[in-house]
Amino acid sequence: MSTESTEIESLVNRRYEHGFVTDIETDSLPPGLDEGVIRAISARKKEPEFLLEWRLKAYRHWLTMREPNWAHVNYTPIDYQSISYFSAPKSDADRPKSLDEVDPKLLETYEKLGIPLHERARLAGVAVDAVFDSVSVATTFKDKLHEAGVIFCPFSEAVVNHPELIKKYLGSVVPTRDNFFAALNSAVFSDGSFVYIPKGVRCPMELSTYFRINAANTGQFERTLIIADEGSYVSYLEGCTAPMRDENQLHAAVVELVALKDAEIKYSTVQNWYPGDENGVGGIYNFVTKRGDCRGENSKISWTQVETGSAITWKYPSCILRGDNSVGEFYSVAVANNMQQADTGTKMIHIGKNTSSTIVSKGISAGRAQNAYRGLVKIMPQATGARNHTQCDSLLIGKECGAHTFPYMEVRNPTAKVEHEATTSKISENQLFYCRQRGISEEDAVNMIVNGFCKEVFKELPMEFAVEAQALLNVSLEGAVG
Amino acid sequence: MLKIKNLHAGIGDTKILNGLDLEVNPGEVHAIMGPNGSGKSTLAQVIAGHASYVVSDGSVEFMGKDLLALEPEERAREGVFLGFQYPVEIPGVNNAYLLKAAVNAKRKHQGLEEIDAFEFLKMAREKMAILDMDPSFLKRGVNEGFSGGEKKRNEILQMAMLEPRLAILDETDSGLDIDALKAVSKGINALRDPERAIVLVTHYQRLLDYVEPDFVHVLSAGKIVRSGDKSLALKLEEKGYEWVREAATA
Numbered sequence: 070m071s072t073e074s075t076e077i078e079s080l081v082n083r084r085y086e087h088g089f090v091t092d093i094e095t096d097s098l099p100p101g102l103d104e105g106v107i108r109a110i111s112a113r114k115k116e117p118e119f120l121l122e123w124r125l126k127a128y129r130h131w132l133t134m135r136e137p138n139w140a141h142v143n144y145t146p147i148d149y150q151s152i153s154y155f156s157a158p159k160s161d162a163d164r165p166k167s168l169d170e171v172d173p174k175l176l177e178t179y180e181k182l183g184i185p186l187h188e189r190a191r192l193a194g195v196a197v198d199a200v201f202d203s204v205s206v207a208t209t210f211k212d213k214l215h216e217a218g219v220i221f222c223p224f225s226e227a228v229v230n231h232p233e234l235i236k237k238y239l240g241s242v243v244p245t246r247d248n249f250f251a252a253l254n255s256a257v258f259s260d261g262s263f264v265y266i267p268k269g270v271r272c273p274m275e276l277s278t279y280f281r282i283n284a285a286n287t288g289q290f291e292r293t294l295i296i297a298d299e300g301s302y303v304s305y306l307e308g309c310t311a312p313m314r315d316e317n318q319l320h321a322a323v324v325e326l327v328a329l330k331d332a333e334i335k336y337s338t339v340q341n342w343y344p345g346d347e348n349g350v351g352g353i354y355n356f357v358t359k360r361g362d363c364r365g366e367n368s369k370i371s372w373t374q375v376e377t378g379s380a381i382t383w384k385y386p387s388c389i390l391r392g393d394n395s396v397g398e399f400y401s402v403a404v405a406n407n408m409q410q411a412d413t414g415t416k417m418i419h420i421g422k423n424t425s426s427t428i429v430s431k432g433i434s435a436g437r438a439q440n441a442y443r444g445l446v447k448i449m450p451q452a453t454g455a456r457n458h459t460q461c462d463s464l465l466i467g468k469e470c471g472a473h474t475f476p477y478m479e480v481r482n483p484t485a486k487v488e489h490e491a492t493t494s495k496i497s498e499n500q501l502f503y504c505r506q507r508g509i510s511e512e513d514a515v516n517m518i519v520n521g522f523c524k525e526v527f528k529e530l531p532m533e534f535a536v537e538a539q540a541l542l543n544v545s546l547e548g549a550v551g
Numbered sequence: 552m553l554k555i556k557n558l559h560a561g562i563g564d565t566k567i568l569n570g571l572d573l574e575v576n577p578g579e580v581h582a583i584m585g586p587n588g589s590g591k592s593t594l595a596q597v598i599a600g601h602a603s604y605v606v607s608d609g610s611v612e613f614m615g616k617d618l619l620a621l622e623p624e625e626r627a628r629e630g631v632f633l634g635f636q637y638p639v640e641i642p643g644v645n646n647a648y649l650l651k652a653a654v655n656a657k658r659k660h661q662g663l664e665e666i667d668a669f670e671f672l673k674m675a676r677e678k679m680a681i682l683d684m685d686p687s688f689l690k691r692g693v694n695e696g697f698s699g700g701e702k703k704r705n706e707i708l709q710m711a712m713l714e715p716r717l718a719i720l721d722e723t724d725s726g727l728d729i730d731a732l733k734a735v736s737k738g739i740n741a742l743r744d745p746e747r748a749i750v751l752v753t754h755y756q757r758l759l760d761y762v763e764p765d766f767v768h769v770l771s772a773g774k775i776v777r778s779g780d781k782s783l784a785l786k787l788e789e790k791g792y793e794w795v796r797e798a799a800t801a
Contacts, residue, residue: 505624506632507709511624521648521692
């Protein structure tokens with residue numbers, strides 16, 4: 070009992086520690102976007118002047134931009150004036166009081182994914198003390214990181230405590246003018262994660278947004294910045310395999326990674342936002358800009374993603390290989406079922422000498438879904454000895470879905486070696502019959518074949534995440550056949 | 552064990568089996584021979600439950616159950632095994648994974664505990680030794696890049712692991728060189744058992760030199776036109792299928 074009350078206490082203290090958290094619970098801004106709104110956001114977050122100016126600059130530029138329409142996706146235009154850019158998290162009174170009040174279908178999915186009971190409550194947004202377990206875990210976690218000198222905190226906290234790092238690195242990988250959604254994010258971003266790994270430090274554990282207390286309501290415009298100083302290493306896990314409910318339809322996040330000399334960043338994502346119903350109604354639009362800058366020699370950035378959710382996914386985690394001998398990797402599984410649309414891929418920009426990149430993309434389409442791979446490999450004139458290997462495989466389940474591949478290559482140095490392999494296959498009746506004749510149910514057979522197809526990507530995920538990702542894939546493709 | 556009565560079946564509007572009768576008892580080895588298009592493979596597929604084949608009349612009873620009412624996986628778990636003429640490739644899924652899933656699906660159906668990876672490997676290695684198979688087989692993708700002979704050996708390995716009550720081997724001997732044929736035959740003979748029935752579907756007599764059948768049936772135009780002991784196979788080899796056709800129409 071006493072330990073429990075200490076935990077309650079620490080939770081209460083934590084909430085008050087970061088003043089703005091309690092502030093925002095009581096108010097939100099009406100829909101609409103103008104400079105006043107941006108000033109209001111910045112003021113509520115008690116941001117320094119430079120950040121407000123930065124936001125305003127982004128906003129002014131955004132006004133001159135047009136929403137891109139080149140992606141292989143269709144949706145009704147978004148009315149940016151109908152969105153509230155600063156909304157308070159749901160108050161406890163609006164939340165379900167217990168798991169009994171949660172949609173049984175959602176609980177069933179948690180069950181299938183093997184999510185522990187105490188986590189189910191948190192994920193379903195239950196306003197109870199069921200989260201204490203993870204809070205206590207998070208506390209020990211924070212101590213350990215502090216010891217190593219690692220900074221891992223909400224973005225808004227970093228703005229207050231480490232303004233020099235924010236000033237130096239924010240927007241240095243994804244400039245405010247980069248693209249329509251990045252500009253919008255820069256103007257109105259709500260919160261996100263900040264990570265700094267000091268020189269020569271190997272981060273003692275995998276960092277996960279899951280352990281960040283405020284993660285629950287970072288909102289629709291998330292901003293993440295990770296800096297790995299010289300010779301450091303960090304593995305960062307984003308997202309969660311459990312389906313996340315959110316009232317905000319548009320999500321436009323920006324993630325910036327900076328790897329200095331000899332540093333390595335491994336960034337793994339499992340994305341499972343609500344994809345909408347079978348007809349695609351109510352699903353999340355996920356328009357994300359993710360980019361890593363291998364700024365120093367021998368640096369390495371590796372993106373691994375498993376994308377199963379969202380109605381529309383528009384996402385190209387990229388690497389700028391600036392430092393000599395730097396390495397960029399992109400491993401992706403993108404699943405689109407029912408009416409989901411995914412346009413995803415990567416960009417590898419080779420600038421430094423002897424830079425190398427690997428792209429392994431696995432697209433799975435089922436139902437009436439459309440899945441596109443879009444990738445750019447660019448070798449700049451000074452990138453002598455650059456190498457790229459791209460492997461791009463598509464798997465179709467059923468007759469009404471589609472897979473599309475748009476590989477772009479721009480090679481401006483004659484010493485470059487660029488390879489591209491692509492395959493498209495179908496789960497055939499004969500494969501399924503073969504498995505069933507061995508006593509394996511149709512559903513298990515589909516899962517087996519799909520997991521075999523994705524194996525190369527799953528093996529890049531941290532062990533625990535890989536197991537979850539496999540279970541997630543099975544649930545996502547449930548009923549895809551037959 | 553297996554009772555087929557007046558079986559009529561085909562694909563779409565094309566009728567292939569026209570009133571086939573066959574009875575197989577435990578411990579027996581039957582060989583079904585016949586020219587191309589006589590319905591040998593169709594019979595094998597219908598027993599296994601392939602959805603493309605439609606049964607229009609007749610019945611198939613297995614261990615007292617109406618086999619035609621069961622899904623393919625249920626038939627398999629009840630102990631019906633089909634060795635495929637053309638085993639399919641499943642890239643990325645390793646052989647061991649498929650085999651273990653298959654063995655455990657059956658054990659679960661029988662109310663037995665699932666076997667763990669350790670037991671499974673031990674069992675697989677024993678069976679592979681009989682078939683002269685390299686243990687690296689287990690790590691390869693299911694039939695992925697296998698030679699014709701390797702694919703057929705793999706079918707026999709699966710059969711050995713699943714220990715079916717009824718094994719139907721559809722042209723398991725086709726495309727095998729003599730060494731592979733011997734290894735496959737050794738595998739089949741190792742599984743001969745008073746409790747188990749084996750049905751060999753084949754074009755040629757040569758497999759029967761190694762696996763001696765108790766009964767030989769000749770299929771023509773979707774019907775068994777002649778049955779006998781192993782001497783029938785030799786006579787066929789000598790006289791050709793024309794002889795049976797003539798006998799059937801006479």
